[in-house]
Amino acid sequence: MGEIIAGIGTSHVPSIGVAYDQGRQEEPDWKPLFDGYKPVKEWLKEIKPDIAIVVYNDHGGDFFFDKYPTFAVGAAAVYPVGDEGWGRRPLPDFPGDTEFSWHLCNSLVYDEFDITVCQEMAVEHGFMVPMHLCFDHDPDWPVQVVPVAVNVIQHPLPTALRCWKLGQAIRRAVDSYPKDARVVILGTGGMSHQLNGARFGYLNPAFDSDFLDKIESDPMALTELTHQQIMEDAGAEAVELIMWLTMRGALNGPLRQVHRNYYAPMTTGMGLIALEETG
Amino acid sequence: MKTQVDPTRPIENTKVFDARQTQLGYRLNKFAMSMTKADNRAAFIADEEASLAASELTEEEKQLIRDRDWRAILDEHGGNIYMIMKIGAVVGQGLYQIGAHQRGQTYEEFLATRNASGAR
Numbered sequence: 275m276g277e278i279i280a281g282i283g284t285s286h287v288p289s290i291g292v293a294y295d296q297g298r299q300e301e302p303d304w305k306p307l308f309d310g311y312k313p314v315k316e317w318l319k320e321i322k323p324d325i326a327i328v329v330y331n332d333h334g335g336d337f338f339f340d341k342y343p344t345f346a347v348g349a350a351a352v353y354p355v356g357d358e359g360w361g362r363r364p365l366p367d368f369p370g371d372t373e374f375s376w377h378l379c380n381s382l383v384y385d386e387f388d389i390t391v392c393q394e395m396a397v398e399h400g401f402m403v404p405m406h407l408c409f410d411h412d413p414d415w416p417v418q419v420v421p422v423a424v425n426v427i428q429h430p431l432p433t434a435l436r437c438w439k440l441g442q443a444i445r446r447a448v449d450s451y452p453k454d455a456r457v458v459i460l461g462t463g464g465m466s467h468q469l470n471g472a473r474f475g476y477l478n479p480a481f482d483s484d485f486l487d488k489i490e491s492d493p494m495a496l497t498e499l500t501h502q503q504i505m506e507d508a509g510a511e512a513v514e515l516i517m518w519l520t521m522r523g524a525l526n527g528p529l530r531q532v533h534r535n536y537y538a539p540m541t542t543g544m545g546l547i548a549l550e551e552t553g
Numbered sequence: 554m555k556t557q558v559d560p561t562r563p564i565e566n567t568k569v570f571d572a573r574q575t576q577l578g579y580r581l582n583k584f585a586m587s588m589t590k591a592d593n594r595a596a597f598i599a600d601e602e603a604s605l606a607a608s609e610l611t612e613e614e615k616q617l618i619r620d621r622d623w624r625a626i627l628d629e630h631g632g633n634i635y636m637i638m639k640i641g642a643v644v645g646q647g648l649y650q651i652g653a654h655q656r657g658q659t660y661e662e663f664l665a666t667r668n669a670s671g672a673r
Contacts, residue, residue, distance in 0.1 A: 289648075289673060303671030333635035338586045339575050359588045359639030427635060429571040433557060469634040470627050472566035474652040475666065501557040510567050511634075539669035541652065 276451030279321055279551055281525045283489055283518040285544040286462040288399040307544055310535030311407045314548045317532050323458040326417045328401050329520045330462045331426045335398025342428050343390040348421040349375040356396030366411055371418040381447030397421055404462045426514045434516040435497040441523020461521025463514025465543035475541045476509045482543040493522045528552050570633055578631020580609050585636035594643050623651040
């Protein structure tokens with residue numbers, strides 16, 4: 275049977291990918307970020323998930339505003355590393371599991387989540403940065419993946435509550451999968467940041483700290499946040515955080531916090547929380 | 554109608570990328586998206602004017618790109634930061650240079666406001 279064993283909330287800032295490719299993990303200004311992921315990488319090696327569902331947003335890696343899906347789910351055998359405008363990164367392509375993906379798509383649609391099914395889908399930093407922060411890939415990725423793309427860049431966006439409900443629907447899909455599959459779900463994006471206008475560079479570490487508390491202990495409070503509130507308090511681009519609620523909505527308690535980290539060196543609060551089901 | 558964004562509470566110095574912005578900036582954002590193809594990047598670098606001439610951009614929009622006027626592109630012409638960054642990358646200006654321009658600061662002035670600017 276399918277089972278969700280853990281969830282991870284993490285930022286997906288593109289500059290992390292550049293630093294990673296350049297091998298700058300030990301530089302003083304980068305070390306607090308990369309060190310934060312070491313315990314999570316080790317823990318994932320111990321719990322050995324088969325599949326990683328990664329909830330992220332596409333920043334013009336594959337999708338454009340000619341047709342930008344609110345929710346899109348991958349159903350491909352392979353997800354190539356996309357070119358976002360600065361060339362292909364030196365990472366292996368990502369293996370998919372079409373049987374699992376189609377089960378997920380069937381279950382979601384009949385559960386009234388009318389997602390776009392993608393048989394070809396190039397992945398980009400929103401997806402890749404969390405993957406290489408959490409998993410080694412030498413020579414290949416240790417898990418099969420399912421990209422789940424959410425529109426958090428062109429309003430109207432789905433509500434925070436809708437993202438939470440998507441997580442619950444993903445849970446029902448995984449629980450009903452007839453084959454054995456250990457699944458970890460990653461909710462990515464944020465934390466506080468703003469990249470447009472003279473408010474560029476706005477950070478709110480207090481908001482981020484509260485969000486990290488509540489994503490673990492009181493996620494329903496976060497589902498009540500409107501986009502307006504998140505943008506006012508944490509910056510226009512911080513609305514990405516609603517994707518963490520999809521991760522959290524897929525988890526059932528009791529939970530154990532494996533690790534938590536926070537670092538805000540430049541223009542984005544870089545947060546991390548790893549939660550394991552203990553029930 | 555239910556809404557998530559309150560038009561009576563505009564956020565200072567902020568553009569919410571909504572229906573108005575995405576329609577306004579469509580051509581600029583589409584041109585930026587074309588920079589995800591290596592051939593288009595090479596063509597732009599080899600002959601910027603020819604690239605602009607072959608685009609759907611208006612003369613005003615072409616001039617904004619010639620001027621590298623990130624602030625106006627993003628603030629007044631519907632540019633989406635994630636798309637416009639792709640033009641920035643081709644002309645050698647990253648997110649933080651674009652951000653400094655939006656703030657009306659030099660790159661160095663902007664970096665001095667950060668907690669650990671080596672993480673860039």
